[in-house]
Amino acid sequence: MRRVSDKNNENIETAIEVGSSVVGAGTGLVIAGPPGAVLGAIITPIASNVLKRYLTSREKSRIQKVVDLANKRFEENIDKGAGMRKDLDKKQFQELTEGLLLKAKDMYEEKKIPLVANLLAATPFTNTPLVNMNQTLIYAEQLSYRQLCLIAIIGNGWGEKIGLTNKPLSKQDKSKHYDEIVEGVYSDLNHLVVLGLVGQVFTKGAGPAIASGMYQIAPAYLDLLYPGRLLYNGMVLGMLSAEELDPLIKVLS
Numbered sequence: 665m666r667r668v669s670d671k672n673n674e675n676i677e678t679a680i681e682v683g684s685s686v687v688g689a690g691t692g693l694v695i696a697g698p699p700g701a702v703l704g705a706i707i708t709p710i711a712s713n714v715l716k717r718y719l720t721s722r723e724k725s726r727i728q729k730v731v732d733l734a735n736k737r738f739e740e741n742i743d744k745g746a747g748m749r750k751d752l753d754k755k756q757f758q759e760l761t762e763g764l765l766l767k768a769k770d771m772y773e774e775k776k777i778p779l780v781a782n783l784l785a786a787t788p789f790t791n792t793p794l795v796n797m798n799q800t801l802i803y804a805e806q807l808s809y810r811q812l813c814l815i816a817i818i819g820n821g822w823g824e825k826i827g828l829t830n831k832p833l834s835k836q837d838k839s840k841h842y843d844e845i846v847e848g849v850y851s852d853l854n855h856l857v858v859l860g861l862v863g864q865v866f867t868k869g870a871g872p873a874i875a876s877g878m879y880q881i882a883p884a885y886l887d888l889l890y891p892g893r894l895l896y897n898g899m900v901l902g903m904l905s906a907e908e909l910d911p912l913i914k915v916l917s
Contacts (some may be wrong), residue, residue: 703738703788706754707731710761723769730768730781737785746789756794758909760787760801767805773906775809779899786898800894803861811852812895813912818862818886819896827917834879847878849915853886854878861892883916 711731715724761784768780783804787797807815817828829836833850854877856862865885886894896902 671754675872686839688758702748702752706757707734710758711765714762714765719769722832726768726774726777727765728769729777733778733781734784737782738788741785741789747882748788749791750820752788753794757787760784760794760797763798764801767801771805776804776812779812779901780804782900783898786900790898792894792898796894799891800898803859803891803895804899807843807856807895808852809913812899812901813904814849814852815857815861815888815892815896816901817909817912817916819888819892819901826913828883828913829917830882830884832880832882846915848882849912850878853881853883856892857881859891860889860896862886863889 711727714727719727764780764784768777771777771780783797783800787794790797804812833846851864857864863886864881865887
């Protein structure tokens with residue numbers, strides 16, 4: 665990568681140069697073989713174009729971080745022998761990449777940046793139709809980091825195994841922990857339900873249904889619906905640390 669900037673960071677022009685075996689934008693990563701060349705040819709022009717737009721230094725930094733982290737994930741996937749999808753539509757992937765980078769520039773919750781990078785990196789190696797990934801990107805932007813952590817907890821399939829309560833909020837002992845933090849977390853859960861990302865299994869063996877309001881949600885019985893699973897898998901939410909999830913698990917227990 666070659667970067668030229670003035671002292672005030674007001675006019676930054678970034679050029680990303682990629683050889684036949686390089687995928688990189690600032691990281692200097694070298695990924696050998698055809699997959700690296702294909703990904704570089706698709707992503708590099710988009711990233712270069714986006715970074716040449718009039719952006720603040722912070723916006724550029726967020727975009728650059730997504731590209732750099734995604735490059736690392738690409739390298740890891742290729743090193744592990746992951747096969748790139750054969751039906752990868754170059755135009756659709758470019759559109760998705762541009763949309764993802766443009767959304768990343770406004771992500772004030774910096775903790776979401778690595779998760780968005782995971783989504784970009786996973787796309788060429790998944791069988792999910794790219795048109796479905798567009799909606800996943802919209803959810804990734806719309807949801808807060810705390811809501812993504814809740815999806816991680818639900819997606820891990822722990823339920824009652826880690827002591828999540830099987831009582832809805834309306835039947836819990838208010839004297840113990842019924843405060844604004846609790847209500848905020850359950851409100852986040854309800855939002856996930858309303859969006860159709862999460863459902864509640866009311867009868868064992870049956871599919872998840874939609875609960876009615878935050879006070880009827882029983883955390884132990886929650887399960888991810890299809891759009892929620894796409895977020896969980898695409899953003900690799902299962903890798904979020906216990907340090908991030910434990911405070912929420914405590915609220916839901």
